[in-house]
Amino acid sequence: AVLADNGHEVTLWARRDEQAKEIDQAHTNRKYLPDVTLPVTMRATSSLAEALVDKEAVLFAVPSHSMREIAREARQWMTKDMLVIHAAKGFEIDTWKRMSEVLAEELGTEHKEGITVLSGPSHAEEVIRRCPTTVVVASQAEQAAERAQMLFMNSYFRVYTNPDVIGVEVGGALKNIIALAAGLVDGLEFGDNARAALITRGLAEIARLGKAMGAEPITFVGLAGVGDLVVTCTSRHSRNWRAGHMISQGKKLDEVLRSMGMVVEGVRTTKAAYMLKDRYRVEMPIAEQLYAVLFAEKEPAQAVKELMGRGRTQELEEIVGGW
Ligand SMILES: NC(=O)C1=CN([C@@H]2O[C@H](COP(=O)(O)OP(=O)(O)OC[C@H]3O[C@@H](n4cnc5c(N)ncnc54)[C@H](O)[C@@H]3O)[C@@H](O)[C@H]2O)C=CC1
Numbered sequence: 001a002v003l004a005d006n007g008h009e010v011t012l013w014a015r016r017d018e019q020a021k022e023i024d025q026a027h028t029n030r031k032y033l034p035d036v037t038l039p040v041t042m043r044a045t046s047s048l049a050e051a052l053v054d055k056e057a058v059l060f061a062v063p064s065h066s067m068r069e070i071a072r073e074a075r076q077w078m079t080k081d082m083l084v085i086h087a088a089k090g091f092e093i094d095t096w097k098r099m100s101e102v103l104a105e106e107l108g109t110e111h112k113e114g115i116t117v118l119s120g121p122s123h124a125e126e127v128i129r130r131c132p133t134t135v136v137v138a139s140q141a142e143q144a145a146e147r148a149q150m151l152f153m154n155s156y157f158r159v160y161t162n163p164d165v166i167g168v169e170v171g172g173a174l175k176n177i178i179a180l181a182a183g184l185v186d187g188l189e190f191g192d193n194a195r196a197a198l199i200t201r202g203l204a205e206i207a208r209l210g211k212a213m214g215a216e217p218i219t220f221v222g223l224a225g226v227g228d229l230v231v232t233c234t235s236r237h238s239r240n241w242r243a244g245h246m247i248s249q250g251k252k253l254d255e256v257l258r259s260m261g262m263v264v265e266g267v268r269t270t271k272a273a274y275m276l277k278d279r280y281r282v283e284m285p286i287a288e289q290l291y292a293v294l295f296a297e298k299e300p301a302q303a304v305k306e307l308m309g310r311g312r313t314q315e316l317e318e319i320v321g322g323w
């Protein structure tokens with residue numbers, strides 16, 4: 001919708017034909033964005049070929065678990081000049097690869113350097129109402145980041161560039177874990193101090209793993225770090241926060257995911273963080289406790305007790321150095 005507002009010819013791809021038809025003909029998307037009229041110039045189709053042929057740019061905005069499969073299928077309709085952008089916030093299941101790595105593998109070396117990630121605090125429910133929103137686009141290739149910036153930027157959607165693809169992807173993915181934990185802590189009525197603690201210590205964990213994976217730690221004080229953490233941990237729109245809240249009320253994970261009917265990236269990303277912390281030998285106590293709550297039936301209150309009972313430590317020495 002942002003791209004259509006900017007005067008671009010946009011074709012949205014949806015896998016279900018009836019969904020595509022609703023968007024294309026009625027200009028609504030009642031299931032995901034009720035009470036919204038979509039730009040009438042925006043087309044929609046369930047044919048990948050129709051969505052991709054003769055296009056200048058493609059934005060992959062599918063859940064991270066389906067990125068590889070869709071990119072593999074899309075490749076046949078893509079040209080080497082096409083700008084490739086993605087907006088997914090997660091890692092691939094089992095390989096725990098970042099989304100730009102998955103795309104580079106599936107789309108071939110001609111796209112590798114230009115793959116661009118769009119991230120930051122941007123709940124769809126507010127962007128579609130044209131509420132002031134800021135995001136970041138990151139790419140190894142400056143030109144690609146600037147192309148994406150120019151495509152999306154307008155009076156309500158402000159786009160910054162950043163060369164740190166790893167930092168922007170890791171920040172966007174890992175904030176969902178902290179948002180799940182924030183929903184849990186809010187559901188337990190542990191108060192505002194506890195939520196602020198989670199956001200801040202969550203950021204330290206994100207920066208610790210991110211740095212070990214090759215990110216620039218300063219990226220995490222930007223839109224893909226602090227920005228997205230704040231919005232996802234405090235917004236009523238956040239699916240990750242809502243899922244955490246439901247679990248705090250005693251609902252089982254399966255039941256929560258079924259009732260949401262939308263992707264809750266933080267669940268799989270908790271598994272990813274659990275594996276990646278060992279691979280990169282970093283400590284991630286919040287992610288570890290959340291893993292136990294989600295997958296080993298640990299009581300959330302007990303998890304918080306154990307987090308508060310950890311041994312004495314410094315605040316940020318692994319990231320910025322100590323005395
Ligand atoms: N909703 C938001 O405000 C934002 C979402 N994101 C990210 O965008 C990505 C997509 O999220 P949403 O669109 O919000 O999720 P959603 O759950 O609202 O919609 C996902 C769509 O993908 C479809 N889908 C699911 N599995 C599929 C598959 N295997 N093949 C093809 N389509 C499939 C679903 O049918 C659904 O239409 C996620 O990584 C999310 O973290 C990023 C920024 C903001």
Ligand SMILES: O=C(CO)COP(=O)(O)O
Nearest residue numbers: 120121122123238239240
């Ligand atoms: O990433 C998002 C906003 O920036 C969306 O977060 P949720 O998936 O928790 O709704």
